[in-house]
Amino acid sequence: MKILIADDSRVMRQIVIRTLRQAGHGGHEIVEAENGADAFSKIAETSPDLVLSDWNMPEMNGIDLLAQLRASGSPVPFGFVTSEGSAEMRQRAESGGALFLIAKPFTPEAFDEALRSTGLV
Amino acid sequence: MHPTTHPAIHVAPGAGDVMAMVNEVWSTFVDAAPLFPTSPIEADRSRSAQVRVTGAWSGMVTLEVSEVAARAVTRHMLAMSEITPEDVTDAIGELVNMIGGNVKSLMPEPSILSLPMVAAGHIAVPSEATEVTRLDLLWHDEPLILRIHSLENDTRSTP
Numbered sequence: 001m002k003i004l005i006a007d008d009s010r011v012m013r014q015i016v017i018r019t020l021r022q023a024g025h026g027g028h029e030i031v032e033a034e035n036g037a038d039a040f041s042k043i044a045e046t047s048p049d050l051v052l053s054d055w056n057m058p059e060m061n062g063i064d065l066l067a068q069l070r071a072s073g074s075p076v077p078f079g080f081v082t083s084e085g086s087a088e089m090r091q092r093a094e095s096g097g098a099l100f101l102i103a104k105p106f107t108p109e110a111f112d113e114a115l116r117s118t119g120l121v
Numbered sequence: 122m123h124p125t126t127h128p129a130i131h132v133a134p135g136a137g138d139v140m141a142m143v144n145e146v147w148s149t150f151v152d153a154a155p156l157f158p159t160s161p162i163e164a165d166r167s168r169s170a171q172v173r174v175t176g177a178w179s180g181m182v183t184l185e186v187s188e189v190a191a192r193a194v195t196r197h198m199l200a201m202s203e204i205t206p207e208d209v210t211d212a213i214g215e216l217v218n219m220i221g222g223n224v225k226s227l228m229p230e231p232s233i234l235s236l237p238m239v240a241a242g243h244i245a246v247p248s249e250a251t252e253v254t255r256l257d258l259l260w261h262d263e264p265l266i267l268r269i270h271s272l273e274n275d276t277r278s279t280p
Contacts, residue, residue, distance in 0.1 A: 008236075009215040011198050011208065015150060018200065056218070056234055083222025088230045104219045105149035 001120055004031040004048040006039035006065065007081070008057045012104075016052060016081060023108035025115055036060025040068055043076060050120055052102075055082035055089070066096045077118050081106070132178060133253030134227040134269065140256060142223045143267060146216070147260075151197045156258040156265065164264035166243040167191075170213045172221035176232025179272040180253070182221040183244045184213065190263035214239045224269060249273050 003020070007013045013032050020026060031046050033039035037059040043051065051069075055062040066078050080093050085103025093101045100114040115121045140158070147156055166185035173181045186194070195204045195212035214237035225234050246252075250270035258265045 009211050009218075011195070011212045012215050014199055056222075056236060058236060083219040084225060084234060085222075086226040086230055089226075104222065105146045107149070 001049040002029040002031060002046065004033060004039060004043060004046065004051045005053075005081075006033040006036065006051065006057065006062065007054040008035050009054075012054065012081075019106065019108050019111055023112040023115070025111065025121065036062060036065035036068075039065055043069065043074065048076060050115075050118065051076055051078045052081050053078065055080055055084055055093075063092060063096055066098060070097055077120060079114055079118075132228065133271065134224055136254050136256070138227055139224065139254055139267070139269065142227075143220060143256065143258075146219050146223070150219070151194055151216075152260070154261060156260050159257050159259050159264075161255070161257050162264050162266070164266070165189075166264070166266060167241060168209070168213055168239070169242065169244045170217035170237055170239040171244055172217050172237045173235040173272075174221065174225045174228065174232050175235070175272075177230055178225075178228035178232055180224075180228075181246075181250060181270045181272060182217060182224050183246075183266075183268045183270070184217045184220065185243050185266045185268075186213065187263050190260060190265060193261065193263065210239045220267065244268075246270060247272070 005013050005016050017030055031042055031048055033042045035057040053062040062080055078098050079100040080098055081102045083104040090101050099118055102110050102114055165187040167188040168191040169185040171181055171183040191209050191213055195209045198212045218237045222234055225232055250272050252268055253271045254269040256267040
């Protein structure tokens with residue numbers, strides 16, 4: 001499966017990739033994007049099976065990325081990986097069509113559970 | 122205590138909650154070696170980062186660390202020994218972003234978290250800010266100072 005990881009922090013993208021590996025999901029192809037706008041164009045170019053996106057990014061944030069994807073007709077499975085895990089943010093994520101929200105700091109178990117919940121793995 | 126016409130109520134997240142959250146961020150993404158609380162220190166604070174929260178609660182979260190600590194934190198977070206100055210800025214910014222996002226979740230919402238800002242030298246705190254939490258910590262004998270300031274909310278909507 002192909003996973004697109006959108007986060008403006010290269011350090012966090014590396015941590016997400018490492019955590020996926022620790023969760024037993026190291027065999028997937030990874031595409032990296034630096035913000036929502038970059039992610040939107042790379043999703044069109046590379047057709048990932050799953051998007052893991054930060055919420056708070058320059059250029060275009062994660063919730064606007066999700067809205068733009070849905071407005072353009074893309075049904076790509078989408079989950080947030082964000083430092084903001086409050087009930088309000090989870091509600092906004094769900095309303096926008098996200099499948100899950102993984103709050104930072106996260107564990108490999110949280111990634112495994114989230115990926116399994118999508119039915120993709 | 123604040124001789125203003127409309128005294129502000131400086132709500133603060135509990136210091137115990139903040140310490141527990143910082144320890145969780147640290148042990149998950151930085152290092153198993155613990156952070157030791159210490160008495161307030163006037164130490165090398167050559168790297169600093171901040172995020173702001175604006176909304177039902179407004180404030181700023183700042184992290185100030187020595188250059189040695191900033192580089193060591195970056196090497197740990199990336200799990201790489203070769204790092205660039207951009208990596209250090211990125212890592213320290215992401216650290217304060219995670220701590221700030223969790224502070225935001227502890228406080229009344231709705232509110233918005235800013236993108237992190239990272240700078241050389243220590244933080245210039247605006248005059249309207251009131252320090253509500255300060256943690257002085259040592260990690261491998263290197264200092265880290267985490268502070269939370271409450272900001273009077275000048276964008277409050279009419280009730």
